[in-house]
Amino acid sequence: FPMPGGWGPTLRILPGRVLTVLLRPVGAGSRLAAGVPSTLITGLPLTLRGFPMRRTVPPLGLPALAFAALLQACASAGPPPPPPPPDPSGVYDCTISFDAGQLAATLTVRKQDGKFVGTIASDMGTVEVMNLVVDGKEMTFDVDPGGMVVSFKVTFDDTGLQGTFQGGGMSGLITGKKRQG
Numbered sequence: 001f002p003m004p005g006g007w008g009p010t011l012r013i014l015p016g017r018v019l020t021v022l023l024r025p026v027g028a029g030s031r032l033a034a035g036v037p038s039t040l041i042t043g044l045p046l047t048l049r050g051f052p053m054r055r056t057v058p059p060l061g062l063p064a065l066a067f068a069a070l071l072q073a074c075a076s077a078g079p080p081p082p083p084p085p086p087d088p089s090g091v092y093d094c095t096i097s098f099d100a101g102q103l104a105a106t107l108t109v110r111k112q113d114g115k116f117v118g119t120i121a122s123d124m125g126t127v128e129v130m131n132l133v134v135d136g137k138e139m140t141f142d143v144d145p146g147g148m149v150v151s152f153k154v155t156f157d158d159t160g161l162q163g164t165f166q167g168g169g170m171s172g173l174i175t176g177k178k179r180q181g
Helices: 061-074
Strands: 007-016 018-025 045-048 049-055 090-098 102-113 116-122 123-127 130-135 139-141 148-158 160-167 170-178
Touching: 045 102, 090 160, 116 139, 148 170
Parallel strands: none
Antiparallel strands: 007 018, 045 049, 090 102, 090 170, 102 116, 116 123, 130 139, 139 148, 148 160, 160 170
């Protein structure tokens, strides 16, 4: 409806989910910033700074109500929660490859008292994993099979791991498939 000087209210949704009523010239081609005709907004009485306006905008049709519901849902939904941090916990059937051949091993990783711990077992015996550090999808750890510290650096996902090792005068690759269940 026109106010003195030919100005009238227009609704505009601004970034940050703020609904404001703006005054702008009223005319036959009056439209909202989003391109929606100003007559398709709401059938509710409008208020400007606490003063009721004398008219209401005509009621909406069903498509406009659906659009309004979509706008409300978008305005009230926050960003999705972040994904959980990667967790290497589990049992991996590994192959350790080096110049002299290959060694089958089982790496077991678990969380204990807020940090990751583990063991690696092979035909040569079972040793505790030391200095196990998880950073994103990377994991580093050391083993000491009888006075020879070997350092591993691997990347992991839900299906397995792969990486390298070095120590005791040798180096090579490690791959492992994570057991499911």
